Amino acid sequence: MLQEVAQKETGDLVINVGPQHPSTHGVLHLVITLNGETIKKVEPHLGYIHRSIEKMCESLSYRQFIYSTSRMDYLSAHINNHACALAVEKGLQIEIPERAQVIRVLMDELTRLASHQLWWGALAMDVGAITPFFHAFREREVLNDIMEETCGARLTMNYMVPGGVMFDLHPNFQSRVKDFITLFKSKLPEYDELVTGNVIFQNRMKQVGFISAEDAVSYGCTGPTLRGSGVSCDIRKHHPYELYDKLQFTEPLETGGDCWARYLVRMEEMRQSLHIVEQLIDNIPEGEFQAKTKAVLKLPKGEFYSRVETARGELGVYIVSEGGLTPYRIKFRSPGFSNLSALDHMARGQKIGDLVAIMGTLDLVIPDIDR
Amino acid sequence: MFITKYLSEVFGGLRSLLTGMRRTGYYFTHHKNIITQQYPNEKPVLAERFRGEVVMLHDDNNEHACTGCTACELACPNATIKIVTKFDLTPEGKKKKAIDKFVYHLELCTMCNLCVEACPTGAITMAPNFEHSVLNRNELTKVLNKPGSKIREGVE
Numbered sequence: 001m002l003q004e005v006a007q008k009e010t011g012d013l014v015i016n017v018g019p020q021h022p023s024t025h026g027v028l029h030l031v032i033t034l035n036g037e038t039i040k041k042v043e044p045h046l047g048y049i050h051r052s053i054e055k056m057c058e059s060l061s062y063r064q065f066i067y068s069t070s071r072m073d074y075l076s077a078h079i080n081n082h083a084c085a086l087a088v089e090k091g092l093q094i095e096i097p098e099r100a101q102v103i104r105v106l107m108d109e110l111t112r113l114a115s116h117q118l119w120w121g122a123l124a125m126d127v128g129a130i131t132p133f134f135h136a137f138r139e140r141e142v143l144n145d146i147m148e149e150t151c152g153a154r155l156t157m158n159y160m161v162p163g164g165v166m167f168d169l170h171p172n173f174q175s176r177v178k179d180f181i182t183l184f185k186s187k188l189p190e191y192d193e194l195v196t197g198n199v200i201f202q203n204r205m206k207q208v209g210f211i212s213a214e215d216a217v218s219y220g221c222t223g224p225t226l227r228g229s230g231v232s233c234d235i236r237k238h239h240p241y242e243l244y245d246k247l248q249f250t251e252p253l254e255t256g257g258d259c260w261a262r263y264l265v266r267m268e269e270m271r272q273s274l275h276i277v278e279q280l281i282d283n284i285p286e287g288e289f290q291a292k293t294k295a296v297l298k299l300p301k302g303e304f305y306s307r308v309e310t311a312r313g314e315l316g317v318y319i320v321s322e323g324g325l326t327p328y329r330i331k332f333r334s335p336g337f338s339n340l341s342a343l344d345h346m347a348r349g350q351k352i353g354d355l356v357a358i359m360g361t362l363d364l365v366i367p368d369i370d371r
Numbered sequence: 372m373f374i375t376k377y378l379s380e381v382f383g384g385l386r387s388l389l390t391g392m393r394r395t396g397y398y399f400t401h402h403k404n405i406i407t408q409q410y411p412n413e414k415p416v417l418a419e420r421f422r423g424e425v426v427m428l429h430d431d432n433n434e435h436a437c438t439g440c441t442a443c444e445l446a447c448p449n450a451t452i453k454i455v456t457k458f459d460l461t462p463e464g465k466k467k468k469a470i471d472k473f474v475y476h477l478e479l480c481t482m483c484n485l486c487v488e489a490c491p492t493g494a495i496t497m498a499p500n501f502e503h504s505v506l507n508r509n510e511l512t513k514v515l516n517k518p519g520s521k522i523r524e525g526v527e
Contacts, residue, residue, distance in 0.1 A: 194394055200387070
C-alpha cells in the first residue's frame with residue numbers, strides 16, 4: 001500500500017530492508033525511499049527485539065539487575081556491567097580496591113578489542129569479502145577463551161559486581177594475555193594487508209556516508225562515529241573513571257567524517273587498547289578483588305548517573321532511587337540508538353549499495369538500540 | 372590523461388588484490404595448526420569455571436551442605452530456584468528444618484552465578500556441562516538433591 005502510493009505520486013520506490021536481513025546485523029527494519037538507485041530517505045523501524053530491560057530492572061535488586069545489561073550490547077558486555085556497577089557504587093559510596101580496578105580496566109579493554117575484531121570481520125563481510133571474517137574470529141576466539149577461563153562465560157560474563165569483580169583472576173590469565181598480545185601484534189599487519197590496503201575496499205569507504213562534526217554532535221553521535229568527524233569525545237579522557245587518568249593512551253581522531261575515517265579510528269583504537277593492556281598486565285597489584293559490601297544493597301534516596309566508553313560510544317546509566325531495595329527508575333543512554341539516528345543523514349544521496357557500508361561503520365548492535 | 376588514470380587505478384586495484392591473495396595463499400600452504408574442532412567427535416575442553424548449569428555437591432556418603440536457607444532463591448533474578456522444605460526429627464526428638472526438594476529450572480536459568488555467590492555453605496556450584504538439549508521441556512526442571520541424601524553433620 002505504502003509502496004503503491006509513493007510510486008504513483010513521485011515515482012519513488014519504497015523498499016523494506018529487514019527485519020530479517022543479514023546485513024542489518026540483527027532485527028533492524030529499514031524503510032528506504034529510493035529514486036533509481038539513489039537513497040532519498042532511510043527510516044529505521046525499531047521494536048523487533050524490545051525486551052523492556054529498563055522496566056525489568058525496576059523489579060530486580062541492585063545486585064540482580066546487572067546481569068540483564070550484558071544482553072544489551074552483548075559485544076561489550078563487560079563495559080555495560082561496569083557502567084551499572086559504577087552507578088551503584090556511586091550511590092553506596094564505597095571505595096574499590098586497586099586490584100579490582102585494574103582487573104576491570106583490563107577486562108574492558110580486552111572486550112573492546114574483541115568487539116572491534118568482530119566489527120572488522122563483519123564490515124569486510126558486509127562489503128563483500130568473506131575471508132577477513134574468519135581471520136577476525138580466529139583471534140577473537142583466543143580472547144573468548146581467556147574470558148571463559150577467568151569469568152566463566154564467553155559472551156555474557158556478569159563479572160562486574162558492585163564492589164569489584166566476582167572472582168579473582170585465573171592463575172593463567174597473565175601468561176595467556178601476554179601470549180595474545182604477541183599473537184595479535186603479529187596479526188594486525190595482516191589485517192592491514194588484507195583489507196586496509198585494498199583499493200576496492202578503500203573505494204567502497206572513501207567519500208561515503210559523510211557527516212560533518214556539527215551534524216554528528218547535533219545527532220548525539222558518540223564514540224568512533226563522532227571521532228571520525230574530528231570531535232574529541234572519549235569518556236576515558238574527558239571524564240576518567242577507574243584508572244584511566246593514570247594510563248598512557250591517545251584518542252585517535254580523523255577529520256574525514258566518512259566511512260573511511262571511522263574505519264581508521266577503530267583500527268587505531270585496537271592498537272590503543274592493546275597498549276593499555278600492555279601497561280597493566282605486568283602491574284596487577286596484590287590485594288582484594290572485591291570490597292566488602294552488605295548482603296542486601298540499599299541505595300540512598302537520590303539520582304545517580306555514571307558514564308563509560310563502550311566499544312560503540314558513550315553509555316550512560318541513570319538510576320533514580322527511592323531508598324528501597326529496587327531502583328525506582330533506570331534509564332540507559334545507549335550509544336547505538338543515537339548513532340543509528342544519524343544513518344538517515346549519512347545515507348541521503350548515496351547509492352543503495354553504500355548503505356551496507358555505512359551501517360557497517362556505524363557498528364550497530366540492535367539489542368543495544370532496542371533494549 | 373583519463374586513460375592513464377583509469378589504467379593506474381585498475382592495476383593498483385589488482386596489485387592490492389594480489390597482496391591480499393598472497394596472505395590467503397600463505398594460509399593455504401601453511402595449514403599446520405588447524406583451529407576448527409570437529410565437535411561431536413572431538414569434545415571441547417571447557418574451563419573449570421565455565422558456567423553451564425547449577426549442581427549440588429554431594430560427598431561419598433550421599434550428604435550435601437544445603438540447609439534450606441533460601442538465600443539462592445532470593446538471589447536469583449529469574450525465579451529459577453524453588454526450595455521445598457520439610458521438618459526432620461532429630462534423635463533428641465526436636466524438629467529440624469531440612470530441604471525436601473531443591474527444584475532447579477534450567478530453562479529459566481541465565482547462568483549469572485548469583486546463587487552460587489549467595490550460598491553461605493557452598494552447597495551449590497556451577498558445572499561445565501553444556502549439552503542440555505532434551506526432547507521434552509519438562510526434563511529441564513531438575514531436582515538437584517539426590518534421592519535419600521541428607522544434610523552433612525555440622526553444617527548449620
